[in-house]
Amino acid sequence: MNRGLRHAADSYDVVVLGAGAGGMSAAVFAALEGARVLLVERTEYLGGTSAFSAATTWIPLTHHARTVGAEDSYDKVLGYLDNAVGNRAPRAMREAFLKAGPGVVAELERRTEMKFRPRPLHPDYLSELEGSTACGRALEPEPFDARSLGDALKLIRPPIPEFTILGGMMIDRDDIPHLLKIGKSLESTVYSAKLIGKYYISRLRYGRDTRLVMGNALIGRMLASALRLGVHILTETETVALRSKNGAVTGLTLRQNGESRDIAVAGGIVLASGGFARHPRMRQEKLPHPVPEYSPSAPGHTGALHDLAFELGAHHGEEAAQPCFWAPCSIRRRPDGTMAVFPHFVLDRSKPGIIAVGRDGRRFVNESTSYHLFGAAQFAVNRDGSHIPVYLIADSRALAKYGMGMIRPGGSDIRPFLADGYLTEGATLEELAGKLGIDADGLKDSVARMNRYAETGVDEDFQRGTTVYQRVNGDPSHGPNPTLGKLETPPFYAVQLWPCDIGSAMGLVGDENARLLRRDGSVIEGLYACGNDLQSIMGGVYPGPGITIGPAIVFGAIAARHAAARAGASRRSEAA
Structure with a gap:
């Protein structure tokens, strides 16, 4: 060895x-x-x-x-x-x-x-x-x-810490639905209890998840x-x-x-x-x-x-x-001083009630496209820093249900993220735009347009949710388009996204x-x-x-x- x-x-x-x-x-x-x-x-x-x-x-x-x-x-x-x-x-x-x-x-x-x-x-x-x-x-x-x-x-x-829970427990797409239903479903509660129990035993015996x-x-x-x-x-x-x-x-x-x-x-x-x-x-x-x-x-x-x-x-x-291949990433400094760089692959950008805008407050891309095309689009439209970074915008309902970046779905405590600036909050769209330094009229218009598209199920600007790939990353319980939802429940929130290389x-x-x-x-x-x-x-x-x-x-x-x-x-x- x-x-x-x-x-x-x-x-x-x-x-x-x-x-x-x-x-x-x-x-x-x-x-x-x-x-x-x-x-x-x-x-x-x-x-x-x-x-x-x-x-x-x-x-x-x-x-x-x-x-x-x-x-x-x-x-x-x-x-x-x-x-x-x-x-x-x-x-x-x-x-x-x-x-x-x-x-x-x-x-x-x-x-x-x-x-x-x-x-x-x-x-x-x-x-x-x-x-x-x-x-x-x-x-x-x-x-x-x-x-x-x-x-x-x-x-x-070891895995990226932000992709684990409980200080190092690895989870995959089969585990997440069960963990979100702890206390709501007997099957999920038993499944999660076994998973967590085995994790702590592994940490005691091996120093990490096995x-x-x-x-x-x-x-x-x-x-x-x-x-x-x-x-x-x-x-x-x-x-x-x-x-x-x-x-x-x-x-x-x-x-x-x-x-x-x-x-x-x-x-x-x-x-x-x-x-x-x-x-x-x-x-x-x-x-x-x-x-x-x-x-x-x-x-x-x-x-x-x-x-x-x-x-x-x-x-x-x-x-x-x-x-290189690209992914939009959010950035947050960890307590130990290192930088957490979190790739936004599929968990938030395609969900209803979430949009991405540049400094002009306008949408610039189909948010449910692949992470590579999203990152490439940031470079393509960036003028004098207008789209690096961009801003992922959600209302309170979408944030609680789907999470955003390092904020996990299910209504996790957002106070630490607000305190260190990872997450920005505004009681109104105007207030949020002011805190971000972006155009308020552009943001309000983008939200108004998305709210109309959420009703019709047709994104007239970027055709979001029109392919199998895009729709599968939305919310299957939401209609008429699983990727389009209204932003109407204040307060409103934003996370900055930077285009980052994920491989040559x-x-x-x-x-x-x-x-x-x-x-x-x-x-x-x-x-x-x-x-x-x-x-x-x-x-x-x-x-x-x-x-x-x-x-x-x-x-x-x-x-x-x-x-x-x-x-x-x-x-x-x-x-x-």
Whole structure:
């Protein structure tokens, strides 16, 4: 396991740099191929941003699709991606992904601890496009009992605190309805009591929750598999050099606690460090301005490996629609002084009684669109800071029922949020506008228009709630449009939203085997990439939930198999 650099071997068949979903997949699949594998993580935790995420995994055409009645086909999903992505990424890359994906999922479930499940309703984000589906393509990891990991449990990056309750209890979408009905339903009260009881027992015995869900479940299952397969894992270890001979990568130099070590690599090195987005220079050069100050992603993706890859001839793709994937986020300082950056994915923006406006008080986007398109829209319409930040507005009824950002649904105590300025309150719309410094007439007009649309069910300005994806994120008990509701019950409230990067879309250019390429199209033998280190096969477009994690896992597997085969060929050549 994590025995320190001095205990590492002098050579490995495959070395994986980075331990998010893509890196863990590469390590596991290389080990499944019989390779000697070293997994290197520069931070103290495994999991990267994947551990923070919901871990939704977009891999179409798996055996799970049939279990939810999905009507899908290779031609249908390829057509959907063609419509969504177009020429922003090579078609051959998405073809490789679609062909390999079902087998990758099947092998993981057959030979490792990894278990997925589908949802009966989990639509593609661009569900207005031909070829989209309402279910079957997006998978999620099954919850995982991590007690079997023992001390290795401490290696998994803990979830974002604001995504937990009771100081660290992880919950998923199945738990929330029960927790909201404590004392109102016997079934939900019993369910919640068992959940909470097990959590406190785990905290006493293990120091943290051992029932892992979402991203922690994905990483926990991958870690259990890697350990069983004999993968050697190093954390807090930096890669300081990639070595090559005759244009092919032959090894690397690692540093841990001031000690350096040269490692020979027979098959290949897989870059899986999470992308360039925290690289100080590249962040300023490649992201739109004003460059986001904060990100809800994990801290490991410094882009340092990209600098090393550039020295060997690798390069970034340039055709992506966006350099990063976006989400609107609210920001709040925690008691310990750190900054909480909360992504507003689906829980509030699409709910009735909630709208988003710029400094002019006017709506600027369909609030129920995907978080990526919402964030991109902020940059697109921002003029002299007019839409960075924007303001999520709700009346008291909507706030109590649905929550907003870090304010949880169900009528939680809002006084701390008012006290520190995270939430702004106004007895009237005019008062709220005055406190926010936005145009009061514009805000009043926006609310009046929304109140009319709530009655008719038709958003004449932005067509909110017109697609399957948009409607599923509304309130199914509300009509005539589940996303449109009146703002009429004072006081009124606002939370500021900033566009934040949640992952790189611009990455290192590779081929269908995840091998990195030079600008002339030649292969850098022995050097691979997956996850956000690899140029997005979605071309900076966000077609569905989990379109970063799904390709990361699949191209991690593709890279690992190719590198392991290369190591095997090398050994056979030496033996001959």
